[in-house]
Amino acid sequence: MKTFVATKNLGKLAxxxxxxxxxxxxxxxxxxxxxxxxxxxxxxxxARLKATALAAQLREAGIAAAVLADDSGLEVAALDGRPGIxxxxxxxxxxxWPDRREALLAELRDVEPDRRGGRFVCSMVLLLPDGRELxxxxxxxxxxxxxxxxxxxxxxxxxxVPDGDTRTFAEFPEAEKNRVSHRRRAADALxxxxxxx
Numbered sequence: 280m281k282t283f284v285a286t287k288n289l290g291k292l293a294x295x296x297x298x299x300x301x302x303x304x305x306x307x308x309x310x311x312x313x314x315x316x317x318x319x320x321x322x323x324x325x326a327r328l329k330a331t332a333l334a335a336q337l338r339e340a341g342i343a344a345a346v347l348a349d350d351s352g353l354e355v356a357a358l359d360g361r362p363g364i365x366x367x368x369x370x371x372x373x374x375x376w377p378d379r380r381e382a383l384l385a386e387l388r389d390v391e392p393d394r395r396g397g398r399f400v401c402s403m404v405l406l407l408p409d410g411r412e413l414x415x416x417x418x419x420x421x422x423x424x425x426x427x428x429x430x431x432x433x434x435x436x437x438x439x440v441p442d443g444d445t446r447t448f449a450e451f452p453e454a455e456k457n458r459v460s461h462r463r464r465a466a467d468a469l470x471x472x473x474x475x476x
Contacts, residue, residue: 282405284464285329285335285348295347297457298466301363303473304347304405309333311340317350321362322402323414325350330412343408350402351461353435355383355423357390367434374396380427380438387423395423399439399448401461403469412458413472432456458466 281305284292285358296306317325322335337344362369362383370382387395400421403415421441429437429449437450441459448456457463 280304280343280345281336282347283312283333283342285312285313285333285346287312288433291349294453294457294460294462295349295466297454299348299462301471302470304345306347309337309340309342312336317364317367320364322350322352323404323416323425325364326402326404326414327412330406334406345408346402346406347403349401349403349462351399351467353399353439354395355387355395355397357394357396361388364368373405376434379425380435381436383419383423383435384426387425387456392422397421397423399435401465403462405467405469405473407476411467411476413466413476415467415469415472417461419459419461419464455474 280303284295284306292308295331299306312333313336315328317328319325319328322327326348330346334346335350338345354360355362370379393463398418398420401417405413417439421439423438424440424447427437428447431451431453439448440446
């Protein structure tokens with residue numbers, strides 16, 4: 280099923296293509312996709328805003344296809360769940376990812392190791408051509424490190440070590456991360472629902 284992903288982030292698109300490889304969804308991007316303001320108060324709401332906006336753009340262009348969108352974030356226990364749904368806007372919309380990571384490290388500088396727990400969260404919304412909406416949700420628990428580590432991944436990956444491992448997500452080879460990530464878990468939940476739709 281031809282499926283357009285509501286993103287301009289090529290790193291996220293590559294990750295999602297690998298995660299959905301072998302599924303019924305054939306992922307692509309729509310070059311004219313216009314970002315929307317993520318004004319919802321939860322992940323699924325923001326994913327729905329993106330999916331609905333892209334679906335409308337495709338309809339206007341006369342394209343009939345499914346639409347996939349996700350919203351994800353990092354929730355840090357010592358920061359009462361921040362940055363959460365504001366993860367991509369933490370420290371300011373125009374802030375670079377290296378600067379966002381440094382800002383988060385600065386905020387966590389004096390936090391004790393046993394209070395550095397956190398989790399990645401992902402909510403996915405799939406809008407089918409017939410108008411049905413399917414939702415998937417996934418999380419990965421772990422802890423925040425004290426310095427940037429690793430050269431793979433994107434976003435907060437260099438700061439997050441999943442439970443049961445000693446490496447940050449940025450130290451995982453992409454294929455390994457994509458087997459255990461929050462996006463993988465959300466995708467698996469979504470595909471299970473799709474199989475019975």
